[in-house]
Amino acid sequence: MNVLTIIINWINAAILAGTPLLLATNGEILTEKSGNLNLGVEGQMYMGAVTGLAAAWLTERWFGVGGIIPLIAAVVFAFLMGCISGLIYSVLTVTLRANQNVTGLTLAIFGTGFGKFFGEVLSNEAGGYVTVGAETKHVFGNINFGNLTEIPVIGTLFFRYNWLVYFSIIVAVILGWFLNKTRKGLSLRAVGESPATADSAGINVTRYKYAATTIGGGLCGLAGMYMSMVNQKGIWVTDCVSGYGWLAIALVIFSTWSPLRAIYSSIIFGGLSVMYMRVPIPGLPRDIYMMFPYIATIIVLILTSIRQIKEHAQPASTGLNYYREER
């Protein structure tokens, strides 16, 4: 294999590995834009992962169909489970005004336990080993673009992906448009920057916080489903999310709260996390490779704290609960 092929294949693998990061990062960006710092992404992803797999597997079992219908079930239920987790977070922090950090960390632990517990339940149910059928695996695999796939370079770079890759990029573009161009997006950003200002401008702060956090949670749920259905090919693996939720939170900072910048930053992080398979450096142990995304996170955190641009900063009220009559 020549160097070009290695790089092209690496980029292809980076995009595939970066897709769940992109979904979760955009979910967390949406959440933080409403002023909620949800540290529970890891837990939300586990909840989405197990729910998506369970929905697909049970659909196959109960209705005896494979392919597109289990896929729809997996997507819908993983998204809904993510929404529920975001809703739990909203009730606790917005309505009951619980501390956001504590709530987020609790959600991370709860969700991880939820995923692992129901994953085991599912495995026992299936007789020790859950796996979806070949047809369902196929619809989560790469889309068949026919001859386009065979075009040198371009084929590998653009046409060898599953549908979720394209979907997550579309989500990022829509989210960027929503935040920067629309009236509702402006209102949401105002809620995250200064809820008192938004409130006095007649914006329903509570409603925006609930909506953004719930939908953001839904995106994290989809990211989790990607881990179980695409990365693990529809088989329950106990550690399937393996820290991606935490990486997503760091990626929010790396992409400076911009859904569009999240596209390339998730590809970079995806690339670092699969580097050990794609760019072998003789003598370098795999454990060192596995550290790359986390080392990059530390470097990014240092760099972003040095260079402060007002527009690229965290929404000013992130982490703070809002109470109108507080004096």
Add this chain to the structure above:
Amino acid sequence: MLDTKPITVDNVVEMRHICKSFGTVQALSDVHFALRRGEILSLLGENGSGKTTLMNILSGIYFPDAGEIYVNGNHVTIRQPKDAFDLKIGMVHQHFKLVDVFSAAENIVLGLPGGRTINRRALARHVREIADQYGFEIDPDKKVYDMSVSEKQTVEIIKTLYRGADILILDEPTAVLTPQETDKLFDIMRAMKKDNKSIILITHKLNEVLAVSDRVTVLRKGEYIDTVLTKDATIQSLTDMMVGRSVSLEIDCPEPQNIEPILKVQSLTVLNQDGAKALDDVTFGVNGGEILGIAGISGSGQRELCEAIAGLYPVTGGSILYRNVVDGHEVDENVVGLNPNDIVKKGIALAFVPEDRLGMGLVPSLNMVDNIMLKHYRKKKGFFVDRKTSRQIAERLVEELQIVTPDVFTPIRKLSGGNVQKVLVGREIDTHPRLLMVAYPVRGLDINSSYTIYNLLNEQKEKGVAVIFIGEDLDVLMEISDRLLVLSGGRVTGIVDPRCTSKQDIGLLMLGQSIDNEKGADAV
């Protein structure tokens, strides 16, 4: 409860029997309020009199515990800010409600209904039209974090006008403006009045009440006192209503005695976080037995100057020389590069009352004794602290300064603003300083507490202490200072004698312009 008096249509707003409490604190009890069409009404009261609370109720921020509100003769319920807009009521808050990272236009259009996306060009055009109508200057695309305070205020006012407000509430709009900017604001208010808009001006500055308003409503400690026509009122009559008894408004300013130089600052230059010069070549001197006032728009380098002198801010260039006595000889000691503890060890008696009382000045959750001990504990050697001396000092201060507190072991944060300041100033003065620096010592204090502080400062001055007084109210600064230093953008634009310089001239210096003949200038 209901008044049988008919609601006159002349009154665009009428509030009756309004009550509101926060926890156990009764902020408003049975307050009445009426606003006529096309008038400027001053709502006058000391801090804590409830004037802002009353207006927050009218603008939907707070909901009253009891009482009725009538707008244009109709009984209304205002549950949230949106209800207030719908009634064409707009409020410009004292602490601006703006999103820093948004442009002026984005802030103005925020929360309004309309198409899914925002037509920025049409929006900017509309904003400019409103600005031209009333004489505002505004750049719709400028980001709020790049704006001066007066520009932010302009955005706030246009925001309410853009929403079609006919009733405007301005909460202490001049607190942060220079005299020139204040005059401009008053012109704009008169233009709006001519356009048949009704304006409520919340203030505690009496000269503004007399300058711009038609009627005055006075509140005191949450109660309605009276409403009078401005033309029948005087400063004295309004003060008496506001405070509830006759008070003397003169600030003493005894002639300085036994002047001797205590502090010399030479070519002092410091950088802010972004590497720009926060202080640029600042040179001045302070003598014992005088009060040097420092005036300037907020953020002109006042904070950096105090902190540099106190050894809390890194100095890039220049020197800070204290007159100190070492082995019986008078020497000028340069304290640049020393931290506060080093300065104390050199035997320099410096006291500093910072702007941020409960942050830099005192520890809010500690009691008076412990806060006083922070200044004393180093004096005694040994493993254990000596709480007895501090307790004696605390009890003496409570008595001398009439500090209202359950006892000296009550956490500082539970005291009112005036009492907190008395504790802080009392503690600093108790160290017998030769140089006393006070930054915004009467901010947020009512008239009585303010005068206690002024008297304390004058006492120190008569004892031969050099006092540096950083203030924001020019009237007060001009009365209490023997000399007045004006800072603008980190530079000294003048050191003048406040008795023979006009307020307008000082205003110009604050804006960074020089005055033609620096009357009475005696720069050291």
